[in-house]
Amino acid sequence: MKIELNELEIVNPNLPSNFDGCRIAQISDLHNMSYGKENERLLALLKNAHADMIVITGDFIDSRNTKPEISLKAAQELVKLAPTFYIPGNHESRVVVEYEYLKQELEQLGVTVLENKSVEIKQGTDFITITGLQDPGFFKIYKKEEEKHYFSERLKEKRAGYQILLVHRPEHFDVYAGKADLVFCGHAHGGQFIFPFFGGLIAPGQGLFPKYYKGVYHKNGTDMVVSRGAGYTVLPLRINNKPEIVVVTLRKGRTA
Numbered sequence: 001m002k003i004e005l006n007e008l009e010i011v012n013p014n015l016p017s018n019f020d021g022c023r024i025a026q027i028s029d030l031h032n033m034s035y036g037k038e039n040e041r042l043l044a045l046l047k048n049a050h051a052d053m054i055v056i057t058g059d060f061i062d063s064r065n066t067k068p069e070i071s072l073k074a075a076q077e078l079v080k081l082a083p084t085f086y087i088p089g090n091h092e093s094r095v096v097v098e099y100e101y102l103k104q105e106l107e108q109l110g111v112t113v114l115e116n117k118s119v120e121i122k123q124g125t126d127f128i129t130i131t132g133l134q135d136p137g138f139f140k141i142y143k144k145e146e147e148k149h150y151f152s153e154r155l156k157e158k159r160a161g162y163q164i165l166l167v168h169r170p171e172h173f174d175v176y177a178g179k180a181d182l183v184f185c186g187h188a189h190g191g192q193f194i195f196p197f198f199g200g201l202i203a204p205g206q207g208l209f210p211k212y213y214k215g216v217y218h219k220n221g222t223d224m225v226v227s228r229g230a231g232y233t234v235l236p237l238r239i240n241n242k243p244e245i246v247v248v249t250l251r252k253g254r255t256a
Contacts, residue, residue: 003035003230003243005045008216010223012181014162015252016126024164025051025082026246028186029229031062031091032070033243039074042230042245043081049247051082053121056111057186057227058089058135058168061102066095068102072109079110083121085130086111089168089187090204093137114166116154129159131180132166144205148175155179170212170226171205178220182248188213190228194240214241 025046035041046054056078060071078084086106092099103113112119114132121128136142136150151172155165156179163180170185191200191213200213217224230243 001033001035001243003042003045003245005049005245005247008225008246008248009251010182010216010225010248011251011253012162012223013252013254014181015250016123016128016162017252018123018126019128019162019250020252022053022123022250023049023051024184024248024250025049025054026057026184026186026225026227026248027054027060027078027230028057028168028184028227029059029089029189029231030056030071030074031059031229031231032065032067033231034070039070039077042074043077045245046078046081049245051247054078054082054084055130055166055184056084056086057166057184058087059091059186059229059231060086060089061091061095061098062231063091063094066098068098068105071102072105075106075109075111084111085119085132085166086113087132087166087168088113088115088134088138090135090137093135096138128162128164130164130166133168135168144171148172151175169205170217170224171203171210173212173217173219173222173224176224177222180222182250183222183224184227185212185224186227186229188226188228189232190214190238190241190244192238192241196240200241
């Protein structure tokens with residue numbers, strides 16, 4: 001299976017000047033996939049992207065066929081390219097023992113694992129904040145209204161300064177909107193099949209014809225980037241929907 005790199009540009013007047021031009025590569029929903037020997041094709045794409053940081057937005061492993069060594073081997077190379085930040089997704093929440101091993105090994109490699117916490121990234125005198133949220137599945141929360149409450153409780157008010165949020169599920173954008181400047185999500189797998197004029201066919205948490213399945217969405221001053229994902233889980237078939245790595249370039253300026 002081929003994987004492609006897609007470039008996006010996000011413009012926001014709140015971005016500190018020293019982060020103008022910052023490049024963020026996003027990997028989501030790898031699900032133990034390997035592109036070439038030891039993921040050499042995926043890593044080559046990222047190397048050529050010249051990212052300033054890498055964010056992994058969940059489902060780095062697959063609960064049905066958990067092989068953490070594949071993800072760990074990739075992570076070992078990712079941290080050599082740029083500072084790397086990771087949040088777990090719903091698949092990690094289903095295999096808690098394997099996830100704890102994965103988490104420990106990722107941290108030893110130098111990956112910053114964000115479980116409902118934030119870190120500041122400094123560039124000269126400026127800083128931005130990256131917040132990562134665990135999937136609600138870790139707390140045995142599976143109903144949509146309970147999921148919304150879970151996220152609302154952890155995103156009460158937007159902090160001062162430029163805020164980036166890493167969260168696996170895009171379907172709760174109404175909760176995230178206004179609480180961060182930029183959100184990175186995955187989970188939707190690009191709607192699995194993308195049809196001209198109709199969009200994605202189906203996505204977990206959204207059902208048929210999902211509202212949020214790929215690209216950039218805007219609401220209440222927040223941009224949300226939804227990756228189509230780099231792998232697959234139950235159905236190993238995509239139509240008009242290649243696996244992807246997203247690279248976002250941040251720009252300071254007026255929004256349209």
